[in-house]
Amino acid sequence: MNPDNAYIRQHLTAANRLFYEEQGYLVAEELLPAEAITSLKKEAAAIFKGGRGQVEGLLPVAENMPDAEVLKQYVAIHFPHKLSPLIRDFLFKEAIVDILTQIISSNLKCMQSMLFVKGPGKKGQSWHQDEFYIPTRDKSLTGVWIAIDDATIDNGCLWLIPGSHRPGYIRPRVPTDNPEFNEKDSLDISGFPKEAIIPVEVKSGSVIFFNGYTLHSSLSNKTSDHFRTALVNHYMSAESMLPWDQDGKHEPTDDLRDIVLIAGTDPYAWKGITNVNKPYLRPELKAK
Ligand SMILES: O=C(O)CCC(=O)C(=O)O
Numbered sequence: 001m002n003p004d005n006a007y008i009r010q011h012l013t014a015a016n017r018l019f020y021e022e023q024g025y026l027v028a029e030e031l032l033p034a035e036a037i038t039s040l041k042k043e044a045a046a047i048f049k050g051g052r053g054q055v056e057g058l059l060p061v062a063e064n065m066p067d068a069e070v071l072k073q074y075v076a077i078h079f080p081h082k083l084s085p086l087i088r089d090f091l092f093k094e095a096i097v098d099i100l101t102q103i104i105s106s107n108l109k110c111m112q113s114m115l116f117v118k119g120p121g122k123k124g125q126s127w128h129q130d131e132f133y134i135p136t137r138d139k140s141l142t143g144v145w146i147a148i149d150d151a152t153i154d155n156g157c158l159w160l161i162p163g164s165h166r167p168g169y170i171r172p173r174v175p176t177d178n179p180e181f182n183e184k185d186s187l188d189i190s191g192f193p194k195e196a197i198i199p200v201e202v203k204s205g206s207v208i209f210f211n212g213y214t215l216h217s218s219l220s221n222k223t224s225d226h227f228r229t230a231l232v233n234h235y236m237s238a239e240s241m242l243p244w245d246q247d248g249k250h251e252p253t254d255d256l257r258d259i260v261l262i263a264g265t266d267p268y269a270w271k272g273i274t275n276v277n278k279p280y281l282r283p284e285l286k287a288k
Pocket residue numbers: 116124125130143157158216217218230232
């Protein structure tokens with residue numbers, strides 16, 4: 001496969017689509033305009049300052065505390081679209097939805113957003129497949145990773161293993177003491193050759209699309225002064241039910257209806273919509 005086809009220049013091409021099917025990811029470079037990204041960055045500061053509503057764990061903000069000082073205290077918040085109309089609008093960005101409706105389905109729903117701040121020294125996320133956490137019935141889960149800051153190897157960009165979604169099963173997790181990761185377990189990637197594992201460095205405004213079975217991770221932010229802010233939204237086909245109990249947080253369900261319909265029609269609209277997932281701060285593993 002030509003890795004060049006990993007890059008969406010303006011519109012998705014047949015070669016891009018084929019690349020996505022075979023490699024499980026795509027990169028749309030600088031897809032979103034700088035002004036949109038600037039507004040997102042300001043919104044991130046407002047959220048973590050408590051300006052969009054109180055979230056358990058948010059710390060008091062001293063008067064005139066610079067945004068960077070506030071943000072350095074956090075790794076990520078889950079479900080920010082439930083606090084912020086601006087972030088909710090990002091779920092519907094035309095340039096993103098246009099691509100998703102071509103790689104997933106014309107009927108599209110979103111069930112999760114996550115806003116990563118990841119300041120200097122913050123750890124990364126161990127190897128995983130998103131479908132382990134958010135199971136769909138038709139393997140349509142897709143991550144949309146929007147770079148708010150430039151993402152580099154130094155500040156902890158995404159790493160992934162192209163083509164690793166193809167076997168289409170969830171791999172076992174093993175314990176890890178890798179200090180790069182915030183978790184104590186990880187998918188075992190020792191069977192993959194080094195060259196199979198790639199960093200996805202992208203400029204601010206770029207968007208990475210990846211399949212829910214694609215193995216991915218991120219390492220720690222090794223800079224002393226750069227954030228690696230990113231908004232990550234998860235989508236799936238509206239045709240699939242969503243048996244997602246949030247790792248046991250909720251009662252088992254065959255179809256979690258805490259979703260946002262993004263495009264097309266919802267065959268399950270008759271079930272109504274719920275609001276059970278509340279915004280929460282991602283817990284951080286403290287250094288020993
Ligand atoms: O951005 C990161 O550091 C990790 C993101 C990720 O693993 C995910 O969105 O599933």
